[in-house]
Amino acid sequence: MDVLRGVGREWQRVSAGCDVWRRALPVDPDLGSLPSPAQITPARFGRVVPVSPFGPTVLGTPPPRLPPAGAAEEEGPPSPVDRPRGIYRLRRLLLGPALASTAIARERMRKLVALPVLSADALSSVAYGPEAMLVVLVLAGSAGIGYTIPIAATIVFLMLAIGVSYRQTIRAYPHGGGSYIVASDNLGRVPGLVAAAGLMTDYILTVAVSIAAGVAAITSALPSLDSSSVLIGVAAIAVLLACNLRGIRQAGAIFAAPTYAFVIAMVALIAVGLADAGDRNFDPVPDAPAGATEGLGILLVMRAFASGATAMTGIEAISNAVPAFKPVEWRNARTTLTWMIGILVTLFAGIVALIHFDGILPRSGETALSQLAHSNYGSGPMYVYTQAATAAVLLLAANTAFNDFPRVLSLLARDDHAPRLFARMGDRLAFSNGIILLSVAAGLVYVAFDGRTASLIPLYAVGVFLAFSLSQAGMVVHWWRLRDRHWRKSLVFNATGGFLSAVVLVTAGITKFTEGAWVALVAVGAFLLVTTRIRRHYDTVAAALRLQRHAIELPRRTIAPRVAAPAEGVEGSPDGSGSPGTPEGREVRDPEAFHEPGEAEETEEVPEEIRHLSLVPIETLDRAGMRALAYAASLEQPVLVVHVSTGVREAETFREHWRLWGDHLPLQELVSPYRAVIAPLVNYIEALHHQRPDLTLTVILPEVVMRQRRYSALHGRTAPRLRRALRPLRKIVVTSVPFHV
Amino acid sequence: MDVLRGVGREWQRVSAGCDVWRRALPVDPDLGSLPSPAQITPARFGRVVPVSPFGPTVLGTPPPRLPPAGAAEEEGPPSPVDRPRGIYRLRRLLLGPALASTAIARERMRKLVALPVLSADALSSVAYGPEAMLVVLVLAGSAGIGYTIPIAATIVFLMLAIGVSYRQTIRAYPHGGGSYIVASDNLGRVPGLVAAAGLMTDYILTVAVSIAAGVAAITSALPSLDSSSVLIGVAAIAVLLACNLRGIRQAGAIFAAPTYAFVIAMVALIAVGLADAGDRNFDPVPDAPAGATEGLGILLVMRAFASGATAMTGIEAISNAVPAFKPVEWRNARTTLTWMIGILVTLFAGIVALIHFDGILPRSGETALSQLAHSNYGSGPMYVYTQAATAAVLLLAANTAFNDFPRVLSLLARDDHAPRLFARMGDRLAFSNGIILLSVAAGLVYVAFDGRTASLIPLYAVGVFLAFSLSQAGMVVHWWRLRDRHWRKSLVFNATGGFLSAVVLVTAGITKFTEGAWVALVAVGAFLLVTTRIRRHYDTVAAALRLQRHAIELPRRTIAPRVAAPAEGVEGSPDGSGSPGTPEGREVRDPEAFHEPGEAEETEEVPEEIRHLSLVPIETLDRAGMRALAYAASLEQPVLVVHVSTGVREAETFREHWRLWGDHLPLQELVSPYRAVIAPLVNYIEALHHQRPDLTLTVILPEVVMRQRRYSALHGRTAPRLRRALRPLRKIVVTSVPFHV
Incomplete structure (x- = not known):
């Protein structure tokens, strides 16, 4: 309790003034439904939206509030979550409708x-x-x-x-x-x-x-x-x-x-x-x-x-x-x-x-x-x-x-x-x-x-x-x-x-x-x-997960005043009037200053402690790849694009395409002489992590998702395999940008 | 080719001036190794880093350049990728060392x-x-x-x-x-x-x-x-x-x-x-x-x-x-x-x-x-x-x-x-x-x-x-x-x-x-x-993935000049001097303006087209959850935290914790009367997507990763299950923020 309050105070202290993330949500989180009076609590964030497991919460029709058991599956347009829905139907057929928690029988028995x-x-x-x-x-x-x-x-x-x-x-x-x-x-x-x-x-x-x-x-x-x-x-x-x-x-x-x-x-x-x-x-x-x-x-x-x-x-x-x-x-x-x-x-x-x-x-x-x-x-x-x-x-x-x-x-x-x-x-x-x-x-x-x-x-x-x-x-x-x-x-x-x-x-x-x-x-x-x-x-696990009051060390850096983004939360201005980085702002820190050997601790619990680098492993410059690049760039954090080629010739072809496109992002070519893709990438990411253990590396994976599951065997499982390989690494966040075919 | 150049030009036109992502990478992408002269090409991005599949690319020791087959596994400290490494060893034992692509036998035979x-x-x-x-x-x-x-x-x-x-x-x-x-x-x-x-x-x-x-x-x-x-x-x-x-x-x-x-x-x-x-x-x-x-x-x-x-x-x-x-x-x-x-x-x-x-x-x-x-x-x-x-x-x-x-x-x-x-x-x-x-x-x-x-x-x-x-x-x-x-x-x-x-x-x-x-x-x-x-x-698939020249419609919005972040790419200023959002900046757009029914197209190929909303489904306010919250907030995009509780009492407890912590982010409570967690969340996310199909929703999942795999059965598979359920949905990016125990 106390620690929680302490951690909260840290957020307050450090984040004061830059709370873009809390104002002006672009969506109505209540989905347009008014909470029933019984559920309104005085606090701003106290409203509760009841959501049925596969219910019809579609815009325009407010979802039924705590619908009677079994009512949920009668209405609503077919949801895109087809597979779980099918299994759900089967379950309901075999097991009967879902029961609300309140239905626990408290029946007393006569002797x-x-x-x-x-x-x-x-x-x-x-x-x-x-x-x-x-x-x-x-x-x-x-x-x-x-x-x-x-x-x-x-x-x-x-x-x-x-x-x-x-x-x-x-x-x-x-x-x-x-x-x-x-x-x-x-x-x-x-x-x-x-x-x-x-x-x-x-x-x-x-x-x-x-x-x-x-x-x-x-x-x-x-x-x-x-x-x-x-x-x-x-x-x-x-x-x-x-x-x-x-x-x-x-x-x-x-x-x-x-x-x-x-x-x-x-x-x-x-x-x-x-x-x-x-x-x-x-x-x-x-x-x-x-x-x-x-x-x-x-x-x-x-x-x-x-x-x-x-x-x-x-x-x-x-x-x-x-x-x-x-x-x-x-x-x-x-x-x-x-x-x-x-x-x-x-x-x-x-x-x-x-x-x-x-x-x-x-x-x-x-x-x-x-x-x-x-x-x-x-x-x-x-x-x-x-x-x-x-x-x-x-x-x-x-x-x-x-x-x-x-x-x-x-x-x-x-x-x-x-x-x-x-x-x-x-x-x-x-x-x-x-x-x-x-x-x-x-x-x-x-x-x-x-x-x-x-x-x-x-x-x-x-x-x-x-x-x-x-x-x-x-x-x-x-x-x-x-x-x-x-x-x-x-x-x-x-x-x-x-x-x-x-x-x-x-x-x-x-x-x-x-x-x-x-x-x-x-x-x-x-x-x-x-x-x-x-x-x-x-x-x-509980000990590891327990919140701790920890000293927040903000990076030593030239404190540059930063204008908070406009409340829409949409970034960048197309007219280019945003001030380009000043020479001081550009100054690269001594990389040795952050060179801590050993395992990096995952202790970031306040936004300002997190220093980002986005990595985009990309195979070809197709629409899926382009979406991932656009997504990475739109986060407005430093981006490094990585391409693994199995030979020098392939690397050249890719570089040519890259130049044609305009070389908008920094590109790093990796050559894998043994034709493996996952292992060299993981290796490289690990090496980057060792170089700067203070960075949180976000690996942004373009992922082509087949609408028909039976076709998925025809496509390389690179993204899931890479995700699995990156799981055990510390401070590596994995983001999948899907592209649906 | 031509389309590629066209798409590149769009990036140029739209992104002019706000290329934070390309300057001043916080890491040295070459990992400190100098490319061999033969591999240097004139272009800036033309350098090539050879990476061996499970090699020792650790800081300080420059990786061996195109090591002889089999040399890779002799050196290097144990890599964290233990599992693939073990399988790799077994493969090498059974199949012999990996062969470089150049080793293809071009032997000619006598009659x-x-x-x-x-x-x-x-x-x-x-x-x-x-x-x-x-x-x-x-x-x-x-x-x-x-x-x-x-x-x-x-x-x-x-x-x-x-x-x-x-x-x-x-x-x-x-x-x-x-x-x-x-x-x-x-x-x-x-x-x-x-x-x-x-x-x-x-x-x-x-x-x-x-x-x-x-x-x-x-x-x-x-x-x-x-x-x-x-x-x-x-x-x-x-x-x-x-x-x-x-x-x-x-x-x-x-x-x-x-x-x-x-x-x-x-x-x-x-x-x-x-x-x-x-x-x-x-x-x-x-x-x-x-x-x-x-x-x-x-x-x-x-x-x-x-x-x-x-x-x-x-x-x-x-x-x-x-x-x-x-x-x-x-x-x-x-x-x-x-x-x-x-x-x-x-x-x-x-x-x-x-x-x-x-x-x-x-x-x-x-x-x-x-x-x-x-x-x-x-x-x-x-x-x-x-x-x-x-x-x-x-x-x-x-x-x-x-x-x-x-x-x-x-x-x-x-x-x-x-x-x-x-x-x-x-x-x-x-x-x-x-x-x-x-x-x-x-x-x-x-x-x-x-x-x-x-x-x-x-x-x-x-x-x-x-x-x-x-x-x-x-x-x-x-x-x-x-x-x-x-x-x-x-x-x-x-x-x-x-x-x-x-x-x-x-x-x-x-x-x-x-x-x-x-x-x-x-x-x-x-x-x-x-x-x-x-x-x-x-x-x-190829047709769907082919790059297309497409008209870029930037959102109608009050164009607010935006000061580019300092080149370190570390966000926010701890002293709070960043200008708080002005009243105009705060103005919320008419949500109906973006209300397009039907399926959203995944056509964003330029960073400025992407409008973000980060969703953080959170179970408890432990360190893993806190890291995910900090990560979401550090992206400086609008954040909505979602909590699914199975009963009103549980919801209240969570809300109390949340208030104790300081209520730094907008919170949405969902009540799942049938105790399911995945389905209501997916449902809710889908409903948000229907409400504003133009938004790219980033679902940021805290994921506790066990270092010992045999223990993973003891923990709920919520994150992977949610990821699988979200895969078929359009414009939903899934990010896993790991916490290692």
């Missing part, structure tokens, strides 16, 4: 709507969690299966503990307490990033696992689709991508339906199953266990536990979304969380019990849930309903990740930990770039693991419990710092939750390291590395 | 050197011609084989006739008479293009067929390589590509060796074979013919004839290269041609005779030549020598195409019938782009036809005889026009050659249409279409 919307991820996990546990236990044969119930009981305890933990988080962070926010608030930057890394891998795997499990639900019912399961999954991801790019909002009854349908299906299944089991006096159906392929050890049990714990994923969703509840937000959110935990525990325990009583064993080609439904319903409509509801809720769970992943990424981008483009909202108010990244990442993971749920599970647990642990640890610190009423109780709850999460994390990391957990750990490490470097880079 | 170098293509054809004929005849069984001798006799007659024809061409075109030149000289543009099309397909197929036949020679000797024959061929094309990019010259003994080796091998084979046959009283070995699969008809015989005629390809090489002979060029070239025809006829007749006497039948997996060598030599060293010589001469024949194709293409490019980049010589004095195109085209054809000679032959004949016919027809017209001594004789010879070529062309076109000739015909058609359109496009 009965929030429950299904926010718990789809958590509840759907019971579709794969129990089976994931079973897959491990069955390796130890019947003895292993015997551990089902104790492990499930531990997981239920864990669910309750973590549920209680998150109740504390909701109270402490009524504005939404995602793991990233809680961890970075209380533990610092790096733990925050680790939590974010856990979250991001979690979201990617949520999509992959949910889609895999959803497809498994479908192929269990329709085994003929089994061979194309990967294809179906990829298609599902593509559909989610398209819907989310359109900016779908997770609100409204349509999103509540699948969850309720799934809960009903599960409750019905459990009820029917338990009734059956009751008929059998709760004697488990003796299963025909496959021979044990692995000994029953503590490691196997821990692996089964870690796998089963994936049934807890998604539990944190409600604490992220507290502000979406109706007031009193935190109280409603807490209640909803309690309901959700209750349902989750019921479903999980019920499914595990049924599996136990019905003697279901994991089988490739059919999910455990499908086997349960088959054994209880046969293949009737109830079976189909169960499978359909399962697939739908899993798809909805994947969609949750599509909402959360881009949001976390945008938070990271806002903190300069991720490329800034992830913080930009698309014209449908969705973080399009994050959505695309998630789809690509999830698609790759899904395809790499062949769409098999069992292979994905080992990767899954690590990220989830990493985020859980850090979030809970952050809460512990939070309570310790705050020490308000109930802090002790809250601290204990959070500490318990955090400790248990950490136990699962360590268990999963160790027991499943070789099975895939290493992938997740490597991903977290890479993520940390990348985000830290990105942050460091942005910090460097 | 004994010219003969092998120029006839490799023609002589090597006997390696596949006879077999190609046989492959067709064998379809009709023994009856078909019986036609071998008569057809071969016809081909020999054709060879002689066309040889005599080309003797005429050599005399008439002592500077080299390729088919394209002869046909366009005498028949006009379209026949010239058709001839060129024939030539180009011919060259592509020469490479494909020669490589295919060469690989066949190798795999015949080493059948184990048979499965990887396509790979070997592609590798051979890659080697030819690399060698030719290095700028290999077809001169010197090394290129003579394969041809002589081949001729010796063939002569020896024929001698031994005929001696054997003599022992058997010239009774043909009765062959065991495969059953006839096709009836013997006139069509089959004609097809066999057309296939066998491919043995004549390459006959035109000498007439193209007349200037490469020692004086008297045309006489030496004629003698060499006669020798070549003699050898060609001998080899062709000998091979066909041997095939006849030894009862050789075409067999897949082994070439006829290899069978001949086997049956005469067994598998001893002579057999290996024969096969190696055959492969070598075929490789050399392919290399001939690598010399000729780019040359013809460069001729086309010079006549604006092909993209101009094909007329550019690389730094190794080779037409690199043409060489690459040939390699790609030949490689594609080779792979598409699986590297089988037999499949490629049908395509081959059409292009060759198309070029032959048109060249001969052109010669007929030439003699008719010239009517010098012997014109009647020459005309008759050429007419005969042309007629016979046309017969072969028609025969090949009809009988082999379905076998592949249609591909060649389609290629010729497409070539014609493309070249004509390219020419039309270049004509359009």
Whole structure:
């Protein structure tokens, strides 16, 4: 702020009196439209012109002020920007009309709507969690299966503990307490990033696992689709991508339906199953266990536990979304969380019990849930309903990740930990770039693991419990710092939750390291590395770009009074009465005086500090070249024309033309004995820069622009290539003077 | 010329007196180096600075004048142009040092050197011609084989006739008479293009067929390589590509060796074979013919004839290269041609005779030549020598195409019938782009036809005889026009050659249409279409770019005398003594006066015609933005700063900053309700342009340039995207003010 004012004062001091550039603009910058009264501010420069992205702002018809979404493309003559317009049309067709920023839905959810919307991820996990546990236990044969119930009981305890933990988080962070926010608030930057890394891998795997499990639900019912399961999954991801790019909002009854349908299906299944089991006096159906392929050890049990714990994923969703509840937000959110935990525990325990009583064993080609439904319903409509509801809720769970992943990424981008483009909202108010990244990442993971749920599970647990642990640890610190009423109780709850999460994390990391957990750990490490470097880079850039008060050294020169140009801003007088340079004015400074070796600093921030030299590299004296020459000369700065010829003969021809034209500007011939054009020019410009590092060299390039793009291959790409070569050079400004054919 | 002088006079008239831009350049354009005496011309602007492509032109050390090739990269501090420099190093490593234009070899060849170098293509054809004929005849069984001798006799007659024809061409075109030149000289543009099309397909197929036949020679000797024959061929094309990019010259003994080796091998084979046959009283070995699969008809015989005629390809090489002979060029070239025809006829007749006497039948997996060598030599060293010589001469024949194709293409490019980049010589004095195109085209054809000679032959004949016919027809017209001594004789010879070529062309076109000739015909058609359109496009562009005398309308304005700036070209005076704009000077013109609807013409060719308005789209007031503002203001033209904000709140924050800074320039706020930045800006700029089409709008973009390229993904691509969007707009000049981080 202060620096800004200081820099402004420098401008004032130095530029006093010569403000040609601010008076008498030759155009009406408002385009003839009157600002609406609400937008008028007292200051002169405070008027605001709303411009629609491809709207009709053509002279005479004042542009509509803040037109309703979608109105923009109905009117207006075809704009010359044909290409973007075509793409724009396509986008609008696929994605729908652009949405104004004000359209962000601030809809509050009732508890009965929030429950299904926010718990789809958590509840759907019971579709794969129990089976994931079973897959491990069955390796130890019947003895292993015997551990089902104790492990499930531990997981239920864990669910309750973590549920209680998150109740504390909701109270402490009524504005939404995602793991990233809680961890970075209380533990610092790096733990925050680790939590974010856990979250991001979690979201990617949520999509992959949910889609895999959803497809498994479908192929269990329709085994003929089994061979194309990967294809179906990829298609599902593509559909989610398209819907989310359109900016779908997770609100409204349509999103509540699948969850309720799934809960009903599960409750019905459990009820029917338990009734059956009751008929059998709760004697488990003796299963025909496959021979044990692995000994029953503590490691196997821990692996089964870690796998089963994936049934807890998604539990944190409600604490992220507290502000979406109706007031009193935190109280409603807490209640909803309690309901959700209750349902989750019921479903999980019920499914595990049924599996136990019905003697279901994991089988490739059919999910455990499908086997349960088959054994209880046969293949009737109830079976189909169960499978359909399962697939739908899993798809909805994947969609949750599509909402959360881009949001976390945008938070990271806002903190300069991720490329800034992830913080930009698309014209449908969705973080399009994050959505695309998630789809690509999830698609790759899904395809790499062949769409098999069992292979994905080992990767899954690590990220989830990493985020859980850090979030809970952050809460512990939070309570310790705050020490308000109930802090002790809250601290204990959070500490318990955090400790248990950490136990699962360590268990999963160790027991499943070789099975895939290493992938997740490597991903977290890479993520940390990348985000830290990105942050460091942005910090460097910000430091370099920060305004500084700097001493202005005006060039030592004979201060010649200068008459400001007439206000039209059109230069020169055709009658030649402008005083020709006086002898003193002509005097050339000692070039050594400005001979500073080393890199020139780009510190010019006041117009008077800039000393110009325009360079016009020219190929032939055609109209395009002539326009560039005229443009350069009209700037009334010293001009040097440069011509590169590949031979002495060519140089002579050009010089002859030049003389014919009248030799109006200083010309420098370069001979490139190796026929290259770009390199010698760059070299020469560099040498000029070294000679006088204080000059700002403006390279004015004539550029012939083809109206039809397909013809552009027929023309040399000299101008763009030269521009690219000059980009890294300091104090070299590049100007393209187009000539359209 | 005249127009140029006229335009120059306009500059003189209008700009008289205000030539700030030509006096007192702040730099020494010669970079402190004194031009060598030979390069000094009397005119002031006639000095020439030689600049090496990546040389050390750094202040203090005068650059070496025309350094020896390769010396440039040894010295000099690391240049900031790191990327091109790295690529440059790699190029030098692969291709060798750059060659100066003066290094073009003007070596003249003795007849004994010219003969092998120029006839490799023609002589090597006997390696596949006879077999190609046989492959067709064998379809009709023994009856078909019986036609071998008569057809071969016809081909020999054709060879002689066309040889005599080309003797005429050599005399008439002592500077080299390729088919394209002869046909366009005498028949006009379209026949010239058709001839060129024939030539180009011919060259592509020469490479494909020669490589295919060469690989066949190798795999015949080493059948184990048979499965990887396509790979070997592609590798051979890659080697030819690399060698030719290095700028290999077809001169010197090394290129003579394969041809002589081949001729010796063939002569020896024929001698031994005929001696054997003599022992058997010239009774043909009765062959065991495969059953006839096709009836013997006139069509089959004609097809066999057309296939066998491919043995004549390459006959035109000498007439193209007349200037490469020692004086008297045309006489030496004629003698060499006669020798070549003699050898060609001998080899062709000998091979066909041997095939006849030894009862050789075409067999897949082994070439006829290899069978001949086997049956005469067994598998001893002579057999290996024969096969190696055959492969070598075929490789050399392919290399001939690598010399000729780019040359013809460069001729086309010079006549604006092909993209101009094909007329550019690389730094190794080779037409690199043409060489690459040939390699790609030949490689594609080779792979598409699986590297089988037999499949490629049908395509081959059409292009060759198309070029032959048109060249001969052109010669007929030439003699008719010239009517010098012997014109009647020459005309008759050429007419005969042309007629016979046309017969072969028609025969090949009809009988082999379905076998592949249609591909060649389609290629010729497409070539014609493309070249004509390219020419039309270049004509359009040239017309648009041509200088025109145009009436200069200076803007109606109060002519205010203007004091020229002091010669340093540094603007403004810091003490504010420059007279502030007088009230009259401030008076704003009626904006309607310049309100011309419709497209603005880009006709400004004199500085005084250009009326400026600088636009600075700015995002934040950081150092990069400040530099752009300072640059814009330092141009002393009217400046308008534009800021796009995505919401009213953001706009207010920016305005507050702006006010803090001091509001030195006029600011226009744009609000983009859909968060897009590029589109509203382009729209606004367009609207300004419509408002005042007479203004040249200079859009000055602050651009933050990362020194490390990998970081550039982290930053918005706003500047390049805006530049691209503004490219198609008229009278909009784009200036990039870089800020390096």
